[in-house]
Amino acid sequence: MATLSYSVRTKLVDILLENSDLITVLERMGISLGFGEATVGQICRQYGLDVEFFLMLCQIYHNPKFAPDSNRLTHAALPQILRYLKASHNYYIQTLFPQLEAMFSQTVMQLSTEHQQILKHFYQEYQEEAIRHFDYEESHVFPYVEHLIACGGRCSNSFHIQQFSENHTDIDSKLHDLKCIFIKYIPSAPSSWNLLHTIFHLEDDLLRHTVVEDSVLTPLVLRLESENKEEK
Amino acid sequence: MKPSARPHVLIVTPAYVVGRGVFESLSALSKYHVVDPIGSLADVTPERLKRMRPSVILLDPSELSPSDRTQPHAILPADLNIPVVALVTTLTDPNTLAAFDGAINIYSTQKQMETTIDNALQQGSLSAAVSEKTTELSAREQTILCHVARGLSNKEIADALNLSVFTVTTHRKNITRKLGIRSISGLTIYAILNHLVEPNEL
Numbered sequence: 025m026a027t028l029s030y031s032v033r034t035k036l037v038d039i040l041l042e043n044s045d046l047i048t049v050l051e052r053m054g055i056s057l058g059f060g061e062a063t064v065g066q067i068c069r070q071y072g073l074d075v076e077f078f079l080m081l082c083q084i085y086h087n088p089k090f091a092p093d094s095n096r097l098t099h100a101a102l103p104q105i106l107r108y109l110k111a112s113h114n115y116y117i118q119t120l121f122p123q124l125e126a127m128f129s130q131t132v133m134q135l136s137t138e139h140q141q142i143l144k145h146f147y148q149e150y151q152e153e154a155i156r157h158f159d160y161e162e163s164h165v166f167p168y169v170e171h172l173i174a175c176g177g178r179c180s181n182s183f184h185i186q187q188f189s190e191n192h193t194d195i196d197s198k199l200h201d202l203k204c205i206f207i208k209y210i211p212s213a214p215s216s217w218n219l220l221h222t223i224f225h226l227e228d229d230l231l232r233h234t235v236v237e238d239s240v241l242t243p244l245v246l247r248l249e250s251e252n253k254e255e256k
Numbered sequence: 257m258k259p260s261a262r263p264h265v266l267i268v269t270p271a272y273v274v275g276r277g278v279f280e281s282l283s284a285l286s287k288y289h290v291v292d293p294i295g296s297l298a299d300v301t302p303e304r305l306k307r308m309r310p311s312v313i314l315l316d317p318s319e320l321s322p323s324d325r326t327q328p329h330a331i332l333p334a335d336l337n338i339p340v341v342a343l344v345t346t347l348t349d350p351n352t353l354a355a356f357d358g359a360i361n362i363y364s365t366q367k368q369m370e371t372t373i374d375n376a377l378q379q380g381s382l383s384a385a386v387s388e389k390t391t392e393l394s395a396r397e398q399t400i401l402c403h404v405a406r407g408l409s410n411k412e413i414a415d416a417l418n419l420s421v422f423t424v425t426t427h428r429k430n431i432t433r434k435l436g437i438r439s440i441s442g443l444t445i446y447a448i449l450n451h452l453v454e455p456n457e458l
Contacts, residue, residue, distance in 0.1 A: 136307055138455050142448055146441050201442030204435070209449045211306050 032065035052111035074101040094243040113158040130215035150198040185245040261451045263311035267293040271345045281366045302333040314343040325352045339376035405447040
């Protein structure tokens with residue numbers, strides 16, 4: 025397993041200067057700027073965050089190929105993992121999607137009405153699919169994990185985290201295609217650059233989001249489920 | 257059935273009868289997609305051209321200002337390279353005509369018009385948006401892509417083209433590899449933007 029290059033004693037500002045995408049994560053985790061020379065340890069104490077998970081998050085944003093070792097985390101980190109995942113869903117739905125939609129409309133305005141409609145339909149399809157996927161997690165997966173935390177893993181439930189191997193591939197493909205289509209086939213409009221920049225940012229963030237779901241949340245819950253089974 | 261991108265032909269002439277006549281003659285050939293003639297070059301804005309993306313423009317030289325007579329391509333935005341064929345309605349200086357990608361006049365036969373336009377298209381094919389893009393895919397791949405856009409499954413495409421499902425799958429993999437587009441809806445958009453299928457066919 026890869027080791028973390030950041031530690032409790034690393035200054036948060038140094039991590040941020042290296043990874044601009046983490047800025048939006050701070051916002052999602054409710055961390056205010058203006059923290060001076062505070063270290064990761066100090067920030068986590070101040071905001072009541074799980075240090076191991078926060079460091080893992082920094083590392084995943086630093087390098088999306090980083091394979092997190094969920095054994096470094098205890099069940100106590102679960103509520104914060106959920107908090108990050110939910111806050112990210114909110115960020116996509118409340119902030120990025122409306123921005124994308126507006127820039128998208130501006131960029132396709134130059135095209136014929138027919139082409140505009142087809143592209144808008146494609147984008148809508150993507151957005152609805154993504155929101156459906158987030159909804160499923162919020163209504164099935166997260167409540168299950170919360171339930172599991174509440175009863176300390178000792179509860180009977182027909183749902184298991186393994187069922188949450190829902191793949192993200194189709195949604196990812198559409199976003200990727202959107203990028204290709206705008207780069208290769210649509211002449212640029214003033215809004216094109218921001219549109220592409222936002223699509224890239226969304227894609228990068230979703231990639232990290234998926235790493236947290238698949239390589240942090242899932243193994244941790246699996247562990248909780250199996251500990252429970254052994255006790256029975 | 258071989259779906260090919262039908263070249264889009266744009267006619268610009270103040271001579272209404274000539275415009276209609278050329279429109280009808282070319283439409284009758286059904287190998288072109290002929291756009292309704294435009295009466296004045298002033299209405300052909302760069303934005304409009306970018307939107308329409310014609311494959312060839314038939315332009316009445318009398319529409320060009322005297323300073324532009326020998327450079328008809330100056331009417332195009334810098335990033336569009338579309339062949340411009342002269343549609344001659346009045347006596348025109350041969351120097352002017354030489355600057356066009358071919359010329360037709362009011363005495364041209366349907367066959368002559370077709371030959372002139374096809375030559376111009378061929379010359380412009382390196383840069384004309386549509387033809388350039390569609391060369392990315394082989395004719396067979398284009399056919400399969402059209403079927404995919406129309407919502408046919410691999411099995412249905414295989415049956416329609418007398419191929420094995422395996423061959424269709426291979427073609428589809430190659431299409432995705434060449435275009436970098438993976439989803440069916442993304443491929444459909446590619447097919448529409450490149451005039452391989454018309455939106456109303458779907």
